[in-house]
Amino acid sequence: MIAKAAGIATLLFTVATSVAAQEQVLNLYSARHYSTDEALYSNFTKATGIRIQRVDADDAGILARLKAEGAASPADVILLVDAARLYKGDVDGLFKPVKSKVLDDAIPAQYRAKASADGTTWYGFSTRARVVVYDKARVKREDVDTYEELADPKNKGKVCLRSGSHPYNLSLFGAVTEHVGEQKAEAWLKGIVANMARDPKGGDTDQIKAVGSGECQVAVSNSYYIARLLRSDKPEDKALMEKVGVVFPNQQSWGTHLNIAGGAVAKNSKNAGNAVKFLEYLASADAQNHFANGNNEWPTAKGVKVNNPALQAMSGGGDFKAETIPLAAVGANTVKVQQMLDRVGFK
Known part of the structure; x- marks a missing residue:
């Protein structure tokens, strides 16, 4: 009787194993x-x-x-x-x-x-574009239509960003490094630090809200965060996006990252x-x-x-010029960018 029970148990185990093996996962x-x-x-x-x-x-x-x-x-x-x-x-x-x-x-x-x-x-x-958002009442679009202008003295005290070490920013900075070289990229990062309205904090949506509240006047965000706000039915989101302009940078040069x-x-x-x-x-x-x-x-x-x-x-109808550098090259610049951020005091 015990042998028979053991045989049945073995059979059941074999069947269960076979079924599990056939399941596609x-x-x-x-x-x-x-x-x-x-x-x-x-x-x-x-x-x-x-x-x-x-x-x-x-x-x-x-x-x-x-x-x-x-x-x-x-x-x-x-x-x-x-x-x-x-x-x-x-x-x-x-x-x-x-x-x-x-x-x-x-x-x-x-x-x-x-x-x-x-x-x-x-x-x-x-893909998601890394775009510039700005206060439409206080900033001219043409003053923020390139990434380079984030470091221009005309925008001193206006810029807010999330942490420089966040992957979204590391990739943007890696792309700029690929375009202009390490020396110019580091000078650019130093200029951005000098233009900040406050220390880096929060996520991309927080940067957009900071522009809308007047805490700063210029920020950078991934495009899908902006699209979420544009598609929102919440009155506060609609009011925010009435105040904030969006620009796809570098349309006259290498294109938006x-x-x-x-x-x-x-x-x-x-x-x-x-x-x-x-x-x-x-x-x-x-x-x-x-x-x-x-x-x-x-x-x-x-x-x-x-x-x-x-x-x-x-994006003004859906068409915009995007950069075409290999994104693998952008990733390869990450270590160099992190070292630059440390040197210029970008938190």
Whole structure:
């Protein structure tokens, strides 16, 4: 009787193991904390039958976790929201190179890691512009229509920013360094510090509100924060955006800086095939339109048209000149930029 019971238990275990092995899963480590992305994941599961198990953390936390877990990591796909962090993960060997004609055909070269013989390590799936916001009653648009003017003495005492060490600013500063060289970039950062109305603090939305309240007159923000306010039904948000102007800098030179949200296959992925399918899905027209309409980001995939009134209104019809330098090069400048920030006293 005992032997029979043991045999039944073994059979049940074998069946359960077989069912689990057949279930298609994808372990996702995501720095995208946007509730609108839930539909994105749900649609992927409906289309493929692959169930997503998600771990949420910030960019730095995800990279630290991958290092700590090592070969035992269950992660299959990594989603990060900054070029510098994607670059860091790549340099630290945390991503698995993939070869995908679907991805290579869809995503322009400047929005992905440089391909090697082994494949490409990360792809950018959406962009956000780093734009200037200003007090329309007290600042002339032409006085803030370039990044360089943030450091011009005419804007002394007017500028407010979040921490210089925040990834969004590190990437902007890395881009400027790529454009003008280290010496000029450091002088520019020193000029910005001299022009600050107060010490850096808060997030991008806080900078916009600081301009609206008169705490400062010029700030920098990622575009999707502005789009959220433009789409808001709250009276206070509508009143704020009546006071604040938005300018896409450097339209007459190298173009406005774009940062990216992107993805990679984890180095030790146990479900690499499913991971590649997910990245390819993120490059599809449906997913790309979700980035545009769900979180107010610009798609990176070729040929995808945006139908988001807030994005179009913000950029004067939707067309603006964006910089075209490789974002991998921007990420590579991060260490140099951090050293510059320390030298000029940018907190």
